[in-house]
Amino acid sequence: MYKELLKIVKIGGNVINNEEALFSFLKDFSKLEGPKILVHGGGKKATEVSSAMGLQPKMISGRRVTDNATIEVVTMVYAGLLNKKITAQLQKNGCNAMGLSGADANCILAHKRIVKDIDYGFAGDVDAINDTIINILLQNNVTPVFCAITHDKKGQLLNTNADTIASEVSIGMSNLYNTELNFVFELKGVLESIEDKNSVIQQINSEKYNQLIKEGIIADGMIPKLYNCFKALEQGVSKVKIGDASLVKSKNKIYTTLSL
Amino acid sequence: MYKELLKIVKIGGNVINNEEALFSFLKDFSKLEGPKILVHGGGKKATEVSSAMGLQPKMISGRRVTDNATIEVVTMVYAGLLNKKITAQLQKNGCNAMGLSGADANCILAHKRIVKDIDYGFAGDVDAINDTIINILLQNNVTPVFCAITHDKKGQLLNTNADTIASEVSIGMSNLYNTELNFVFELKGVLESIEDKNSVIQQINSEKYNQLIKEGIIADGMIPKLYNCFKALEQGVSKVKIGDASLVKSKNKIYTTLSL
Numbered sequence: 001m002y003k004e005l006l007k008i009v010k011i012g013g014n015v016i017n018n019e020e021a022l023f024s025f026l027k028d029f030s031k032l033e034g035p036k037i038l039v040h041g042g043g044k045k046a047t048e049v050s051s052a053m054g055l056q057p058k059m060i061s062g063r064r065v066t067d068n069a070t071i072e073v074v075t076m077v078y079a080g081l082l083n084k085k086i087t088a089q090l091q092k093n094g095c096n097a098m099g100l101s102g103a104d105a106n107c108i109l110a111h112k113r114i115v116k117d118i119d120y121g122f123a124g125d126v127d128a129i130n131d132t133i134i135n136i137l138l139q140n141n142v143t144p145v146f147c148a149i150t151h152d153k154k155g156q157l158l159n160t161n162a163d164t165i166a167s168e169v170s171i172g173m174s175n176l177y178n179t180e181l182n183f184v185f186e187l188k189g190v191l192e193s194i195e196d197k198n199s200v201i202q203q204i205n206s207e208k209y210n211q212l213i214k215e216g217i218i219a220d221g222m223i224p225k226l227y228n229c230f231k232a233l234e235q236g237v238s239k240v241k242i243g244d245a246s247l248v249k250s251k252n253k254i255y256t257t258l259s260l
Numbered sequence: 261m262y263k264e265l266l267k268i269v270k271i272g273g274n275v276i277n278n279e280e281a282l283f284s285f286l287k288d289f290s291k292l293e294g295p296k297i298l299v300h301g302g303g304k305k306a307t308e309v310s311s312a313m314g315l316q317p318k319m320i321s322g323r324r325v326t327d328n329a330t331i332e333v334v335t336m337v338y339a340g341l342l343n344k345k346i347t348a349q350l351q352k353n354g355c356n357a358m359g360l361s362g363a364d365a366n367c368i369l370a371h372k373r374i375v376k377d378i379d380y381g382f383a384g385d386v387d388a389i390n391d392t393i394i395n396i397l398l399q400n401n402v403t404p405v406f407c408a409i410t411h412d413k414k415g416q417l418l419n420t421n422a423d424t425i426a427s428e429v430s431i432g433m434s435n436l437y438n439t440e441l442n443f444v445f446e447l448k449g450v451l452e453s454i455e456d457k458n459s460v461i462q463q464i465n466s467e468k469y470n471q472l473i474k475e476g477i478i479a480d481g482m483i484p485k486l487y488n489c490f491k492a493l494e495q496g497v498s499k500v501k502i503g504d505a506s507l508v509k510s511k512n513k514i515y516t517t518l519s520l
Contacts, residue, residue: 091366
């Protein structure tokens with residue numbers, strides 16, 4: 001069955017924290033043809049607002065815990081300020097963006113992370129994507145812009161990892177679309193050598209992926225990132241690309257493409 | 261031509277500031293049958309966040325001016341915290357709510373208020389309602405929940421009066437629907453005597469309205485409120501109701517109905 005191409009692009013702190021870089025990226029994103037979805041992370045603004053309000057970040061075993069004050073701040077910053085600033089900027093550039101959280105039209109249903117050793121507070125793990133309403137928006141030329149806030153349909157908002165949202169939305173839309181997931185981060189792609197920013201490995205399939213892990217070339221933070229990418233590919237996503245903000249520029253040819 | 265009934269309900273600070281009252285109202289609102297839209301104002305949270313962040317409200321001639329720091333705070337609080345809290349609560353109650361600002365899918369286009377004597381900063385006056393996309397949402401059983409933030413399609417978010425948003429959305433949807441606008445405020449309706457909270461005038465038409473102004477019964481803050489209601493009626497809204505939070509309860513019979 002022929003399926004239309006849907007691009008899901010995720011941006012994080014490195015693009016969001018610099019307004020000039022963000023607006024430039026959004027201009028490029030607006031020019032992408034066909035149905036598309038943007039997912040954005042948080043950035044430093046939430047920390048700034050928390051500090052200004054005199055809140056102390058609560059950490060357990062080195063990991064941030066989302067207490068009640070924190071879920072309020074991240075909802076304000078992610079779903080309010082950043083989401084609407086991005087949406088208004090896309091509208092300016094002719095992209096019919098609609099900023100959404102997971103609570104809106106129940107687009108992304110999650111549950112509060114189960115407490116094993118550590119109670120992460122109001123952290124959400126995704127259960128379901130509402131592909132019906134997302135598809136209605138796409139078919140009406142609307143570009144959904146998701147922040148990393150979800151809900152549990154019991155009235156609780158939940159702080160959720162933006163990479164996970166991007167993966168889950170991509171997987172969830174794969175029944176209806178030929179999905180391509182783009183992760184924009186600080187590097188040009190997965191590198192052969194961390195010392196050489198231009199040593200981009202352009203193609204990685206499952207076999208190459210296992211080989212790179214064995215060789216220690218994929219290490220540290222890249223391990224979970226690529227693990228999630230391959231999980232997405234195994235669950236129906238057609239292609240994953242990783243690169244810097246120029247990933248969405250049509251002329252850009254340097255990035256990493258992951259496939260099974 | 262037969263048009264389906266669409267109810268637009270506006271709630272303000274008096275309902276929003278008390279979480280118990282808000283959640284109780286949202287439960288009643290969820291039970292309203294047929295297509296509906298909720299519009300919410302701000303409440304005291306924006307002032308709390310501003311103070312916590314050390315911002316001083318900027319006033320000129322006794323009126324609040326929306327400077328850059330203020331538009332950031334109201335976007336966080338109105339479009340972020342309040343809008344998503346309300347949406348999550350409606351979802352809990354089985355109402356398929358979608359929280360939106362005017363920037364989202366360009367639902368409400370506005371312009372920065374023209375500077376005559378006073379520059380109100382980033383205050384928006386509404387130019388157009390996108391009835392097409394709002395109708396698509398309604399036809400798909402989605403209940404739009406608008407906060408009082410709009411945009412100018414040039415990338416600028418604008419702080420807009422929530423009563424005005426409710427009126428303009430009602431007027432804008434009147435081509436497609438038989439619209440009923442409900443204003444929820446602190447009283448049971450327009451009162452014969454401000455001393456007697458139960459002296460609700462149940463019906464006011466244009467003639468009665470002019471008579472009540474002459475008699476001084478409609479005075480102070482009620483003058484612009486009712487002026488806007490009659491303006492909405494003249495521009496296609498079928499009916500306007502004013503009352504307290506029980507306005508949306510099916511068994512409630514005490515409120516003021518305005519008609520031409």
